Amino acid sequence: MKYLFILVFFLSFTFHAAATAVKIGVLYGNTLNEINAIQSAGHAQIYFDSLLYFSTDTSFNLKISADLDSLTIFNGESKIARCKTIKIVGDADAVTQLKHAHFKHEKFYGGELHFTSNRGFIFILNILEIENYLPGVLEAEVGANRPPEYYKVQAIICRTYTLSHLRRHEMEDFNLCDKEHCQAYKGYSKSGTEIQKGVQKTKDIVLVDNDFILITAAFHANCGGQTVNSEDVWNKKLDYLRSIKDTFCLHEKSALWTKEFSDDTWIQKMHQVSKAYKHENDSILLVQDFYFLQDARKKFYDVNINCLIPLKDMRTMLELKSTYFNAVYRNGQIILHGRGFGHGVGLCQDGAIRMSKLGYNYKSILHFYYQNVSIVNLEKLDFFKFDE
Numbered sequence: 001m002k003y004l005f006i007l008v009f010f011l012s013f014t015f016h017a018a019a020t021a022v023k024i025g026v027l028y029g030n031t032l033n034e035i036n037a038i039q040s041a042g043h044a045q046i047y048f049d050s051l052l053y054f055s056t057d058t059s060f061n062l063k064i065s066a067d068l069d070s071l072t073i074f075n076g077e078s079k080i081a082r083c084k085t086i087k088i089v090g091d092a093d094a095v096t097q098l099k100h101a102h103f104k105h106e107k108f109y110g111g112e113l114h115f116t117s118n119r120g121f122i123f124i125l126n127i128l129e130i131e132n133y134l135p136g137v138l139e140a141e142v143g144a145n146r147p148p149e150y151y152k153v154q155a156i157i158c159r160t161y162t163l164s165h166l167r168r169h170e171m172e173d174f175n176l177c178d179k180e181h182c183q184a185y186k187g188y189s190k191s192g193t194e195i196q197k198g199v200q201k202t203k204d205i206v207l208v209d210n211d212f213i214l215i216t217a218a219f220h221a222n223c224g225g226q227t228v229n230s231e232d233v234w235n236k237k238l239d240y241l242r243s244i245k246d247t248f249c250l251h252e253k254s255a256l257w258t259k260e261f262s263d264d265t266w267i268q269k270m271h272q273v274s275k276a277y278k279h280e281n282d283s284i285l286l287v288q289d290f291y292f293l294q295d296a297r298k299k300f301y302d303v304n305i306n307c308l309i310p311l312k313d314m315r316t317m318l319e320l321k322s323t324y325f326n327a328v329y330r331n332g333q334i335i336l337h338g339r340g341f342g343h344g345v346g347l348c349q350d351g352a353i354r355m356s357k358l359g360y361n362y363k364s365i366l367h368f369y370y371q372n373v374s375i376v377n378l379e380k381l382d383f384f385k386f387d388e
């Protein structure tokens with residue numbers, strides 16, 4: 001009964017979140033003390049400290065400048081207000097451009113934009129429906145020119161991630177930031193594209209485990225032929241993140257890599273990786289008399305069975321593309337022949353793209369990379385909730 005209560009509470013939280021908007025911290029961590037907000041499409045209402053200042057159907061160009069705890073707003077060169085908060089509330093078609101000389105690319109946002117000063121830096125929230133947010137995530141995380149079916153796969157993954165991480169920035173009073181810390185988000189995404197269609201055709205669809213809990217839908221660029229058990233990277237065993245053999249990604253660009261180290265550098269780096277290695281063991285580090293081979297993925301670099309080094313630590317310290325490599329010693333060099341790119345857990349993007357091109361549908365692709373999961377509509381979860 002207690003379990004049911006927890007489940008019902010969780011589902012009600014999930015559905016509520018899906019039906020409402022998400023608050024995204026955009027240009028998160030910026031050090032800008034002024035920015036221009038320009039209406040690029042649609043109609044918007046502008047609020048200074050919650051008071052409607054004006055409603056516009058013509059284009060506006062506001063310069064917003066931050067001092068320690070407030071904002072000053074200029075229209076052209078003339079100062080029009082000073083306040084704590086500015087809100088731009090657009091209609092369904094409204095798009096606002098944020099402009100600064102330092103931006104390499106143009107930045108556009110739909111939905112609402114809220115501005116405050118964070119100790120002199122402009123702090124910006126973009127508030128919008130999750131289904132309008134996801135295309136901007138796919139644009140940033142996946143990019144253009146992918147097969148249509150693959151956009152459905154990635155839309156379901158990113159929707160699941162969003163709903164299971166709504167509390168990531170709870171302390172700062174928003175849901176997710178627009179950096180890789182959460183999910184990269186590019187802002188407004190043009191309508192009518194394959195990305196938009198991928199999101200729309202999978203509206204409200206998410207991945208859940210056997211307990212109807214949203215899964216950690218991990219993904220990476222290329223697994224090199226075999227994915228990794230979750231506990232080998234994050235110390236947490238999840239039943240749906242199991243190692244599988246994957247032949248779909250083998251012929252892609254990031255399937256193979258090599259990296260060489262001089263023996264001095266190698267020894268120095270290995271001491272950094274593992275404090276357990278003492279200098280009297282240095283000869284062992286050189287793999288001179290043997291090879292380190294991974295026919296299948298291993299968890300440890302096991303050339304010295306008395307000192308097993310987690311491959312995930314080597315990947316970080318040696319800045320390797322993956323943990324899936326063989327090591328050989330040749331002419332004073334340690335040569336690593338590696339496969340794959342990324343942590344290797346969950347869905348392999350290169351493999352999933354290849355499967356999409358071969359005609360597999362999004363359901364088969366998701367079930368191939370995530371074990372024992374269900375692909376469900378949030379509305380069904382809600383039905384389940386009321387059914388209790």
Ligand SMILES: [Zn+2]
Binds near residue numbers: 169176177181182183
């Ligand atoms: Zn974040």
Ligand SMILES: [Zn+2]
Binds near residue numbers: 247248
């Ligand atoms: Zn793969």
